Every structure is written in C-alpha cells, then in structure tokens.
Amino acid sequence: MNAPIGVFDSGVGGLTVAKEIMRQLPNESLVYFGDTARVPYGSKSKKTVCKYSKQIVNFLMTQNVKAIVIACNTASALAREELEELVDIPVIDVVQPGAKMAADSTKNNKIGVLGTESTVKSGIYEEYLHKINPEITVVSKACPLFVPLVEEGLIEDRITEDIVGRYLHDMKEYEIDALVLGCTHYPLLRGVIGREMGEAVKLVNPAYETAKSLKEMLREKNLLAPASSKAKYHYYVSDGVDKFISFADSVLPCHVDETTVIDIEAY
Numbered sequence: 001m002n003a004p005i006g007v008f009d010s011g012v013g014g015l016t017v018a019k020e021i022m023r024q025l026p027n028e029s030l031v032y033f034g035d036t037a038r039v040p041y042g043s044k045s046k047k048t049v050c051k052y053s054k055q056i057v058n059f060l061m062t063q064n065v066k067a068i069v070i071a072c073n074t075a076s077a078l079a080r081e082e083l084e085e086l087v088d089i090p091v092i093d094v095v096q097p098g099a100k101m102a103a104d105s106t107k108n109n110k111i112g113v114l115g116t117e118s119t120v121k122s123g124i125y126e127e128y129l130h131k132i133n134p135e136i137t138v139v140s141k142a143c144p145l146f147v148p149l150v151e152e153g154l155i156e157d158r159i160t161e162d163i164v165g166r167y168l169h170d171m172k173e174y175e176i177d178a179l180v181l182g183c184t185h186y187p188l189l190r191g192v193i194g195r196e197m198g199e200a201v202k203l204v205n206p207a208y209e210t211a212k213s214l215k216e217m218l219r220e221k222n223l224l225a226p227a228s229s230k231a232k233y234h235y236y237v238s239d240g241v242d243k244f245i246s247f248a249d250s251v252l253p254c255h256v257d258e259t260t261v262i263d264i265e266a267y
C-alpha cells in the first residue's frame with residue numbers, strides 16, 4: 001500500500017525515529033509533524049499531552065496516512081490509549097519496543113531508564129518491563145535539561161558533560177547493565193552518556209526496535225509499500241521552520257528542502 005506513515009513528536013527529537021524508519025523501510029513515504037510551537041511535552045500533564053497528540057493525529061489523518069508512529073516517549077506514555085481509540089489505523093509507540101529491547105539486552109536484570117519528567121512519573125517503562133520479566137529491577141531518572149541542550153545543539157560540550165555527570169551520578173551506584181534512552185532527543189547525547197556510564201552499560205535506543213516493530217506490523221497487515229515505490233518525505237511543524245530544517249539536516253541522511261507550518265490548534 002502506497003499511503004504514507006504519519007510520524008510525530010513534540011519537536012525535532014522524533015527525527016531520530018524517522019531516520020531509523022527511513023533506514024529500515026526505504027520504500028515507505030513519511031509525513032512528519034513536529035510540534036515545535038508547543039515543545040516540551042515532558043513537563044506537561046496527561047490532559048494537555050493527550051489534547052495535543054489528538055490534534056496532531058487528526059491532522060495526520062487528513063494526509064491519508066496508513067499508520068501512526070508516536071515518535072515521542074512522553075506522548076507514548078500518556079496518550080497511546082486515547083490515540084488508539086481515536087483512529088482505526090495501527091498506532092505504534094516507542095515505549096513498548098524500547099522496553100522489549102532493554103529486556104533483551106540486560107544480563108543482570110538491572111535496567112536504567114532516562115526520560116522526561118512525565119515519562120518517568122507515568123511508570124510506563126517499569127510496567128512494560130515487569131510484564132516481560134517480573135525479576136527486572138528498574139531505576140529511572142528524569143533529565144529535563146537534556147532536551148534544551150540538544151535543541152541548542154550542545155551535543156559535545158562541557159556544559160552537557162557536566163549535566164550528564166550530575167544526572168547519572170546516582171544511577172551508577174545501581175550496577176545497571178542496560179540504560180534506556182527513553183526520550184527521542186537523548187540518542188543524540190549517546191556519546192556523552194556512553195562515556196559517563198562506561199562500556200559495560202548497553203545504551204538502548206528505542207528507535208531501532210520501533211522501526212522493526214513497524215515493519216513487522218506492516219507486513220502482517222499487508223500494508224507494506226511495494227518494493228518499486230519511491231519514498232517521499234513531507235515535513236510539517238507548528239513553528240520555527242528554519243530551526244527545524246537546520247536540525248533535521250544534521251540528523252537525517254537526506255536534505256530537507258521544504259517544511260510547512262500549520263495551525264495545529266485548528267485540528
């Protein structure tokens with residue numbers, strides 16, 4: 001089926017997921033929406049995140065998408081169920097695949113989870129991890145300063161190293177051997193986080209497993225684009241086109257030449 005896949009995030013972080021989908025599903029077209037006017041979601045209530053996410057999904061439905069990928073851990077944690085009720089196309093989130101990947105990665109059953117305040121407060125990773133294996137111990141930490149650091153492009157910077165060091169200081173005492181980067185911005189800080197935690201800790205980026213689950217789901221439902229189709233990518237934001245494009249160009253393998261601003265409140 002040639003229809004595009006709708007991918008959304010509170011801003012630019014979901015591009016790390018879009019990138020992985022482009023790599024694993026090179027024939028699939030994507031419509032990406034980044035809610036750059038209302039980012040961050042990570043400090044907002046469930047009610048607000050659900051309202052924003054529903055508006056975005058309503059918009060994506062106008063683009064005739066065949067499936068939705070919630071490329072935001074916060075929206076996955078707080079709004080997945082509401083979104084599934086809203087539409088009758090498949091909805092994939094990033095948390096379930098991330099939890100599965102972490103459970104597959106750990107050898108000592110001690111897993112760390114980094115996320116936004118709302119994701120950590122929701123306890124969603126613990127819930128999924130305990131469903132997979134009740135023996136797993138989970139230590140979570142909200143890292144609210146990571147998102148602005150990434151948005152400002154301070155990827156390899158002394159300030160970032162300092163903040164990563166402070167956030168992860170306690171985590172190091174728990175002898176975890178897998179650490180979930182449970183926010184779509186965080187994989188961009190994997191260099192600094194990896195150095196801080198050391199080689200014995202496997203960093204889990206849910207994007208890889210999310211794209212894999214998406215592929216399996218599309219195959220099962222007979223929704224895969226034909227091998228002959230050429231992928232087209234369309235980008236929409238709620239504000240700040242120039243900043244979005246320069247960020248997207250630094251993350252994605254292909255140049256983003258056009259991004260459209262839409263009034264998301266109208267949906």
Ligand code: DGL
Pocket residue numbers: 009010011013014039040041042043071072073074075116119147182183184185
């Ligand atoms: N992209 C969001 C997530 O994965 C983090 C950014 C935000 O707080 O909106 O949770």
